[in-house]
Amino acid sequence: MRVGTPGFQAERLTQARDSRGLTQTALGEIINRTSSSISRWENGAQLPETEALDELSRALNVPVSFFMKPIPDHGMAPLFFRSMAVTTQSLRKRTQSRLRWAQDVSAVLQEWVDLPHVNVPRLDVSDYREIKDDDIEHIATECRKSWELGMGPIVDVLLVMENAGIVVVKEEVGAAAMDGLSNWSFADKRAYIFIAKDKDTCVRSRMDAAHELGHLVLHHSIKPDTLKSEADFKEIERQAFYFAGAFLMPAESFGSEIWSPSLSTFLALKERWKTSIAAMIMRCVALGIISEDYQRQMWKYYSSRGWRKKEPLDDSLTPENPRLLARSVKLLVEHNVRSREQLLNDFRLNAADVEALTGLPRGYMSNQKADVIAFPKLKTSSEGPGGSGTVIPFDRR
């Protein structure tokens, strides 16, 4: 009779499989098992034996000890996905798993370091339908006051969030359809934001972060059972987007700078406010600066300039990056509190995953430098393949 591995955490297998974007069938094919075996291991009906666990570890590129790590209680707070309507189930699962791994990494680090105190104003509303646009404007201003940002453009949105104790993760997810994800973890009472790096422009990443902040601030107390239909999700997405606009472009300061709402004006303001021209149009509509009719015309002009694909300045404004998790790892390593190997054992993840989730340079955890590929050198000899031409000097007259 086969004996399963005691201490195996079934949910960890699902998490690792989702994180790698594999179906049960695909994973089964890789390790030469049936999908029903995978299914039985994942739902806890059966425990994988030691050899199977080794195969799973190799196939999913996680240490065997990963499967023994208990799942922390992150609570019932909903996970909010930006672009929910267009993202696939598999992409959502993958991003969710990556966020959970980042929360695990953060939990390990917090055994050794104190992260900034969590200071995030929150709206205490259990039903999103009670949230009005005026409430959103008010709480966005409240955030600015609480974080002493004034009313002008915000220099670094990710720094503001990390100063407020929010852990931000920025990573490629392999699909442009996903923008971000956020969650309040019950385990450490801390807010987490995951931003997809795939379309990494400065203005987009700031808007994604502000949008996720909107969920954390507005929908902290929303009961998951109030979010059932597509219309429910559409509205909470609209609210989060409205918050992002109000937070990044306050009515009193941004509004007073819009003397004439035209694409040229928005383009001139883009470098200062570091928000997209599209976001500025939407904000002007929300503030009543431009009418619905004018908005329609504006979108036509916007499209005709090819700005739906790429706006001017997208290449020249530098994207922001998170720093808190990477700094925590470096602090422990550089003060010899924990070695890289010890940390990897604590995290129970491979080096590449830890580097990607924390934003550390590639090779930092494995202490390996990136492979240097030597450029081919030009031959110094004149006798190259096929020989070289003979130089015939001109006659001097």
Next chain:
Amino acid sequence: MASFGQAHQITNQRYEIPERIAMLAQNRHALLEAAFRRVAKAHGLDTHASETSPKGGSFSWAGMGSIYLLRGNIQSHCGTPRPTNFRRAWSSLNKWLSPLQYDLIDTTREPSRDKLCGMLVVSAYKGRNADLSMPAFIGLGIPSSDLSSWIVLEPINKILALYHDMETEKQTPREAPIEIKDRAMPVLKKRPDGNGA
């Protein structure tokens, strides 16, 4: 811009396909003229609708001081306006902008007049697949006195942006971005076993 959209909508609703092109142009003209007078009046300019001679229609103009503004349609290539008698008469005010040089030495003649005729220029897209509900170009121009060229012709956005900068920089001070202190610093926990700071 709204007049363009409105003209397109009205024409499509009221007229059969064979008459639409002709009626679209007429509707545009009527609505643009009315909008031109309405906006000019709302901003304190004197507005007039002069009858043309020989009779055939009327063209609007607006003025403040010695500056006069007409409205003109030109084709999408932004060429010169059609030299109607009405436009020719008004643009002759700009003669002083192109002074004749009588000899090689005498080049700095003072302008004899300080009147100016500007023109609000709106052009339409052409072609079968063109979007007829929106203008191809809106700009402000100063025609030469004989309407043979533009002394200046700039898109309206560019002109408004100049005023925008003036307004925001000189009259309403911009909110300066506040420097954000970097407090995203993890601190080592003090541990009883001596590990940590």
